[in-house]
Amino acid sequence: MDHSPTDLSNVRRPIAQAHGLPNAHYTDAAVFEEEKHALLFDTWSGLAVAADVPDIGDAVPLSFLGMPLLLVRDRQGTLRVFQNICRHRGMILVSEPRKIEGAIRCPYHSWCYSTDGKLVSTPHVGGPGQNKHDGIDRALLGLIEVRSHIWMGVVWINVSGTAPAFEDANAELLKRWSEFDKPIFHGGADSCFQLEVNCNWKLAVENYCESYHLPWVHPGLNSYSRLEDHYHIEEKGLFAGQGTHVYRQLKGENGDVFPDFEGLSDTWDTAAEYITAFPNVLLGVHRDHTFAIILEPQGPEKTREHVHLFYTTPDTDDALRQKNAQQWKEVFVEDVFVVEGMQRGRHAVSFDGGRFSPAMDGPTHLFHDWVAGRLNARRQMDQAAE
Template sequence: MNKHSELSSVLQSVNTANGLPNAHYTDTEMFDLEKRKVLFTNWSGVGFGKDVPKAGDAMPVDFLGMPLLIVRDHEGQIGVFQNTCRHRGMILVDKPKKIGGVVRCPYHSWCYALDGSLRATPHVGGPGQNMHEDVDKSELGLIRIKSHVWRDVIFVNVDGQAAPFEEVHADLLQRWSEFEQPVHHGGDTSSFKLGVKTNWKLAVENYCESYHLPWVHPGLNSYSRLEDHYNIEERDRYSGQGTLVYRQLKGESGEVFPDFDGLSQQWDEGAEYITVYPNVLMGVQRDHAFAIVLEPKACEQTVEHIELYYATAPEASPDLSDLREQNAALWKTVFEEDIFVVEGMQKGRHGDYFDGGRFSPAMDGPTHNFHHWVATQLTKG
C-alpha cells in the first residue's frame, strides 16, 4: 500500500481535499507509524510543571510506551530523562515521589543526581569496590530527552531532531506574547481528566473548530454564537478558533477573577483556543487559561488531561475558591459534551466506505490545516 498516494488528496486545498483515511484512526500499524513520525519527531506534551512543584519532585510518565521521568532540580529547572537505569535497564521510578538526594535504582542501587549524572555504582568492581576502570561514570548518566516548558506544559522531542521549541512555535509565541507572564494553577478542583474511546487526532480536530457549537454546546452557543467566532489557521504551524464575545464568570456578589497584567483591549471580550501541534490544546482568556494534554493510550483510546490556570495563586485569593470551582465545573461540562462526538467519529471510521470525508471550505479550515500537517509529517523524506 502506497501511503503517500493515499495522502495526496489530504494535501490539496480545503475546497477539494479529503480527510485522513480510516487507517489513520483504526489501524495499529498506522498508530505506531504516527507515534514515530508525528509524536516523537515533534514537540509533544507529556505533563505539567505543577505536578513537580518543588526541587526533588519526580514523576514517571509512560509516553506511548516510552518510559520518561520528569524531575525538578535544585535550581528549579525541569528536566526529562529516559526512566531507565544505564546498568541493566531497570525502571528507576514507578510512581510520583520526592527524591531527597539521588535517584536510586531499586535493582543494584546505581544512583543518579537530579541532573541525570551517574553518582554511585556500589560494588561495581567487586564486593566493597565501588569503581571499575572500565565503567566510566561520566559517560553513563541518564539519557536526557529534549524538553521545554511553556505555560506550564512540559513538551518533549523524543527523537531529539526538532528545531528548538521557540523556533518551531515562534509565530504562536508572538501571537500570545501578551500572555507571556506567570500562570498559577487553580488547585485540586482545577484539575481533571477524561478517558475517551477515540483516536487522539479526533480530539484535536473537534477542538480546532467552532462549526459544531450550535448542536453540541447549546449552553455556550446561547451567548457565543457561530457568527461570533473566527478561524485561526497558520499552515503547518497551528490552528484553532477565536471568539469575540468572551464573557467573564461572575460570582453572586459580582466578584470576578483578576485579569492577567497589561492586556490590550482585544482581550476585553476576546479569547482564543489553539492546538499546539501535535497534541496540546490551549485556551487563553483575560482572567484565566487552560491547557489540555492529549495522551494517546492506544489507537482508539485517549486520556485528556485538563488543567486550569489563573493570574493569581489560590492562596493569594482564597475568597475566589468557590468561583474557581464553579469555573472548573463549567469547563468540565463543555469538554464532556464533546465526548459523544469524538467517540462517534471514531466508530464512524470503521465504515469501510468512508473516504476521509470532505471539509466545509468556510468552516473547516482549522481542521484541514491539522490534517495537512499530519500528512506532511508522514510524507517527509
C-alpha cells in the same frame, strides 16, 4: 492488514477538493506507530505540567507512548525530563510519584543518580567492596535526558532531539500570544481533571479546532457565544483553532471575577482564543485565565485528556475556581459523544475520509494537511536512508 503506506494525496488538495485522512489513521496499529514517530516524537509534544513537580526533589514517573519517562525538579530548581531507566540493565528507577531526598536509586543493583542525572554511585561494580571499575565510566552513564521546554505551564518534550528549538518551532504562536507571556499559576487539585475518551487523539484535535459544531453540541455556550461570533485561526504547518469576540467572564454569587492579566490590550476585554499547538496540546486564553489540554494517545482508539486550568495569581477564590473547572468540564464532556461517534465511524470500510466545508472547516483541514505533510516528509527521509 496491508501495511504499505497510506495514500495521502487527496488530503493535501485545496479544501474544496480535499478528503480527510484515511480510516487507517484512526484504527490501524501500524499507522499509529508511524504517526508516533513522525507527529509526536519528531516535534514538540505536550507531556505534563510544571505544576506536577512544584518543589525541589519532586519526581513523577510518566509514560509517553509507551516510553517510561521521569519528571524531576532538580536541586537547582530546574525541571528535567529523563528516560526513567537505569543505564546498567534498563530497570525502571521510580515507579510512583515521590520526593527524592538524596539520590535516585535503582532498586535492582543500587546504582544511584543525582537529580540532575549524573551517575554518582555504583556499589560493588568492580566486585564485593569495589565501587569502581575501569570499564564503567560514570561520566558517560548518566540518565538519558529528553529535551524539554516550559511554556503556558506545559512541559513540552522533543523525544527525537531533531526538532528546531521550541522558540523557533513555535515562534508564530509565541508572537500571537505574546501578551500572555507572564507568570501563570496552576489552580491546584480542583483545577485539573482527566477524561478517558474512546477515540484516536487526532479526532480530539479536529473537533477542538473548529466552531462549526457549537450550535448543536454546545447549546449552552452557543447561547451567548454564537457561531457568528467566532473566527478561524489558521497558521499552515504550525497551529489552528478558533476565537470568539464575546468571551463572558465567570462571576461569583457576589459578582466577583478572577483578576485579569496585567497589560492586556483592549481586544481581550471580550475576545478569547482556542488553538491547538500541533501535535497534541489544546490551549485556551482569556483575560482572566488560561487552560491546557494535553492529549495522551493510548493506542489507535484510546486517548486520555489531561485538563489543567491556570490563573493570574496563586490565590484565587476557591468557590469561583471550582465553578470555572466544573463549567469547562461540562463543555469538554459534551464533545465526548462526537469524537467517540466519529471513531466508530472510521470502521465503515467505504468511508473515504470525509469532506470539508470550505467555509467552516478550514482549521481542521489545515491540521489534516499538517499530518499528511509530516508523514510524507518522514516517509521520504526513511526511503532515502534505505
